[in-house]
Amino acid sequence: MKIAQLLNVSHSYSGQPAIKNISLGFEEKKITTIIGRSGSGKSTLLQFINGLIKPSAGSISVFGKGLNYKEISATRLRMGYMVQGTGLFPHFTIAENISIAARISSYPLDVNQRVRELMTLVGLPDSFQRKYPFELSGGEQQRVGICRALFLDPAILLMDEALGSLDPITRQEIQSEILKLQRLEPRTILLVTHDMREAKILSDYILVIDKGEVQQYDTKEEVLQRPANAVVEKLIEASVW
Amino acid sequence: MVKAFFTLCIFLSALFTEGQSIRVGAKHFNEGYILSEIISQLLESEGYTVERKYNLGGTLVCFEALKNNAIDIYPEYSGTLSAEILQQPQLSYQAINLALQRNFQLEIAKPYGFNNSYALVIKKQLSEAKNIRAISDLKTHTELKFGLSYEFLKRQDGWDNLAKRYSLPHQAVGLEHGLAYQALDQDRIELTDAYSTDGEIAKYNLVVLQDNQHFFPEYEATSVYRQGIDTRIKDILSKLNGRIDEQRMQRMNASVLFDKKTFEQVATSFLIYEGLILKRQAERKSTINDILQKAGRHLLLTFSALLLAICFSIPLGVWLYWHPGISKSVLYFSGLLQTIPSIALLAIMIPLFGIGVVPAVVALFLYAVLPILRNTLTGLQSVDPLLKKVADGIGMNRFQKIRFVEFPLAIPIVLAGIRTAAVINVGTATLAAFIGAGGLGEFIVTGLALNNTELILRGAIPAALLAIAVEFGFGFLEKWWVPKHLR
Numbered sequence: 001m002k003i004a005q006l007l008n009v010s011h012s013y014s015g016q017p018a019i020k021n022i023s024l025g026f027e028e029k030k031i032t033t034i035i036g037r038s039g040s041g042k043s044t045l046l047q048f049i050n051g052l053i054k055p056s057a058g059s060i061s062v063f064g065k066g067l068n069y070k071e072i073s074a075t076r077l078r079m080g081y082m083v084q085g086t087g088l089f090p091h092f093t094i095a096e097n098i099s100i101a102a103r104i105s106s107y108p109l110d111v112n113q114r115v116r117e118l119m120t121l122v123g124l125p126d127s128f129q130r131k132y133p134f135e136l137s138g139g140e141q142q143r144v145g146i147c148r149a150l151f152l153d154p155a156i157l158l159m160d161e162a163l164g165s166l167d168p169i170t171r172q173e174i175q176s177e178i179l180k181l182q183r184l185e186p187r188t189i190l191l192v193t194h195d196m197r198e199a200k201i202l203s204d205y206i207l208v209i210d211k212g213e214v215q216q217y218d219t220k221e222e223v224l225q226r227p228a229n230a231v232v233e234k235l236i237e238a239s240v241w
Numbered sequence: 242m243v244k245a246f247f248t249l250c251i252f253l254s255a256l257f258t259e260g261q262s263i264r265v266g267a268k269h270f271n272e273g274y275i276l277s278e279i280i281s282q283l284l285e286s287e288g289y290t291v292e293r294k295y296n297l298g299g300t301l302v303c304f305e306a307l308k309n310n311a312i313d314i315y316p317e318y319s320g321t322l323s324a325e326i327l328q329q330p331q332l333s334y335q336a337i338n339l340a341l342q343r344n345f346q347l348e349i350a351k352p353y354g355f356n357n358s359y360a361l362v363i364k365k366q367l368s369e370a371k372n373i374r375a376i377s378d379l380k381t382h383t384e385l386k387f388g389l390s391y392e393f394l395k396r397q398d399g400w401d402n403l404a405k406r407y408s409l410p411h412q413a414v415g416l417e418h419g420l421a422y423q424a425l426d427q428d429r430i431e432l433t434d435a436y437s438t439d440g441e442i443a444k445y446n447l448v449v450l451q452d453n454q455h456f457f458p459e460y461e462a463t464s465v466y467r468q469g470i471d472t473r474i475k476d477i478l479s480k481l482n483g484r485i486d487e488q489r490m491q492r493m494n495a496s497v498l499f500d501k502k503t504f505e506q507v508a509t510s511f512l513i514y515e516g517l518i519l520k521r522q523a524e525r526k527s528t529i530n531d532i533l534q535k536a537g538r539h540l541l542l543t544f545s546a547l548l549l550a551i552c553f554s555i556p557l558g559v560w561l562y563w564h565p566g567i568s569k570s571v572l573y574f575s576g577l578l579q580t581i582p583s584i585a586l587l588a589i590m591i592p593l594f595g596i597g598v599v600p601a602v603v604a605l606f607l608y609a610v611l612p613i614l615r616n617t618l619t620g621l622q623s624v625d626p627l628l629k630k631v632a633d634g635i636g637m638n639r640f641q642k643i644r645f646v647e648f649p650l651a652i653p654i655v656l657a658g659i660r661t662a663a664v665i666n667v668g669t670a671t672l673a674a675f676i677g678a679g680g681l682g683e684f685i686v687t688g689l690a691l692n693n694t695e696l697i698l699r700g701a702i703p704a705a706l707l708a709i710a711v712e713f714g715f716g717f718l719e720k721w722w723v724p725k726h727l728r
């Protein structure tokens with residue numbers, strides 16, 4: 001049983017095809033990295049899962065049921081989403097940004113404690129709570145974004161180039177935090193990146209797409225050792241040096 | 242015992258009349274004010290409480306107000322009633338009264354005693370130099386510049402038909418009656434319409450052209466009221482029958498316009514002179530209090546309309562944001578409302594809401610809708626699409642999205658719209674005086690009618706200060722409310 005499944009999914013933006021007839025399923029409680037060149041359709045694919053984009057053709061099912069676009073809110077609350085770019089609300093403080101989900105659904109636990117817990121996890125000092133996003137660096141903002149996506153402890157975490165603007169050291173720190181977290185309480189993570197090194201470190205599975213088509217979808221080891229075609233090879237080569 | 246009963250009766254009747262408030266209307270020109278003030282003071286001396294609804298914008302506003310029971314009495318001219326209201330020029334006084342009773346359940350008292358007919362006036366020098374004595378003499382003097390009041394240009398018994406009757410080929414320009422004499426005096430125009438009782442005729446050394454073809458109907462001044470009004474009031478009003486002749490009226494007009502007496506003082510002197518009252522009853526308000534009171538009313542009009550507009554436009558703006566298909570047509574429609582001249586919009590309000598605060602607030606409300614609506618819509622539309630996507634992704638429904646993300650981020654733009662609406666309203670509210678809603682416009686309208694600059698400034702300066710204060714107030718509100726990084 002896959003936790004999220006695409007069946008014959010295609011999508012075009014005003015006539016331009018972006019995703020071409022993809023059928024695949026994502027493994028529960030595993031980290032799957034979606035990798036490909038810029039414009040290959042990674043963000044589009046990710047947003048099928050939480051219904052932000054409704055495909056032109058084909059069907060999506062998540063948690064064992066077809067997506068009901070009319071009542072999508074409840075489903076989305078069970079998925080954390082980190083948009084490409086930081087996307088923090090400029091009028092909310094860091095603490096308010098992180099705990100925004102508590103305002104739109106009933107959150108039974110102590111909100112402040114959860115905020116502190118998450119901030120510690122990603123290495124943000126408590127003193128940031130009352131700051132506004134514009135007072136933080138890009139990397140700090142991305143870490144806040146991770147906290148916000150994790151707030152409700154979602155079963156699925158969708159991360160669109162979440163570690164993009166972090167320096168190598170912080171990036172490594174966050175990567176090992178994610179791995180640690182995954183060992184403690186595994187969840188399904190779909191992680192978009194164009195960096196094969198990141199895929200090597202984090203993935204259980206790797207999905208390579210190019211021009212809206214799947215090039216290879218397999219375990220990390222399989223993809224790295226037996227690249228299916230030249231496109232995949234090129235991606236791996238590009239990350240070596 | 243009998244004495245006690247008698248006292249009680251007097252007390253009760255006093256109480257009864259005390260509680261009754263009589264609303265007296267006035268047209269916004271000098272003579273209108275004086276006559277209405279005479280009526281008001283006379284009624285007050287008999288124990289009535291009088292509500293003064295002066296500055297009503299012209300014949301139709303007054304008449305509509307009377308018909309719709311928004312005022313009880315106002316002074317009017319027989320010729321005006323005949324031509325403007327009954328649409329049958331040159332009816333006899335008797336016939337006018339009968340027609341009013343039959344068609345409107347209204348009635349007129351006996352004439353006050355003067356005929357304030359329309360007249361055409363020119364400078365005496367010009368009359369002598371070119372030998373123009375009668376209206377028919379104008380035909381051969383096509384070079385003369387005619388400046389006529391807007392009302393005269395529109396009337397049945399006004400310019401169009403007069404020109405036809407006398408075959409006059411002249412083109413006439415319109416101007417405010419209160420400014421016509423000055424224009425005449427400074428030779429910017431050479432002829433204007435006037436009332437035969439105008440105080441200026443003597444002052445500016447003018448002559449009235451003879452109406453040798455008897456075009457103008459008679460304009461006997463008298464009180465108009467509803468048939469069903471208390472007979473005691475009719476009796477009181479009848480005391481004015483035949484009391485005021487043309488010279489009297491000219492003098493009264495002149496003492497307001499040139500001796501700088503207030504029309505209240507002139508009315509009082511007249512009533513005392515005629516032995517109708519002993520002295521003025523009501524206290525006089527100090528100027529400062531008067532200004533403060535009118536400014537207060539002004540703000541009340543402005544801000545109640547603004548508040549209504551906010552409560553209406555913001556939800557509507559949100560709704561339109563959700564239904565972009567119709568937002569264009571709604572914006573277009575409310576833009577259309579904006580283009581209706583204020584005076585016309587106020588006039589449209591009278592049949593619907595009568596006169597006073599309500600129609601004024603409704604009209605101001607309509608003007609305030611567009612800026613707030615438009616800015617709400619643009620504000621919501623211009624929120625960063627990425628943030629909208631994040632809000633969706635988190636799982637917000639559209640109400641939560643508006644509440645937590647889109648509206649808070651649109652506030653600076655919405656606030657700017659409210660500020661525009663407020664400034665428009667402060668300005669437009671000065672016109673509310675025309676439909677008896679009060680406010681600083683009272684000074685301005687009266688001042689314009691009396692050509693009294695001091696009075697105009699008494700309204701215009703506080704109104705300008707209010708507009709500035711509103712502008713600053715909102716600036717301050719924005720500073721205080723909207724954090725710097727969102728501005």
Ligand SMILES: Nc1ncnc2c1ncn2[C@@H]1O[C@H](COP(=O)(O)OP(=O)(O)OP(=O)(O)O)[C@@H](O)[C@H]1O
Pocket residue numbers: 013014018036037038039040041042043044045084194
């Ligand atoms: N809203 C849109 N309207 C029109 N075309 C779009 C839109 N979003 C994406 N596209 C197009 O669809 C294709 C796939 O876009 P997508 O954002 O999925 O790429 P991506 O793999 O995430 O790229 P990147 O690594 O640069 O983020 C691109 O060619 C892009 O130009």
Ligand SMILES: [Mg+2]
Pocket residue numbers: 042043044084160
């Ligand atoms: Mg992308």
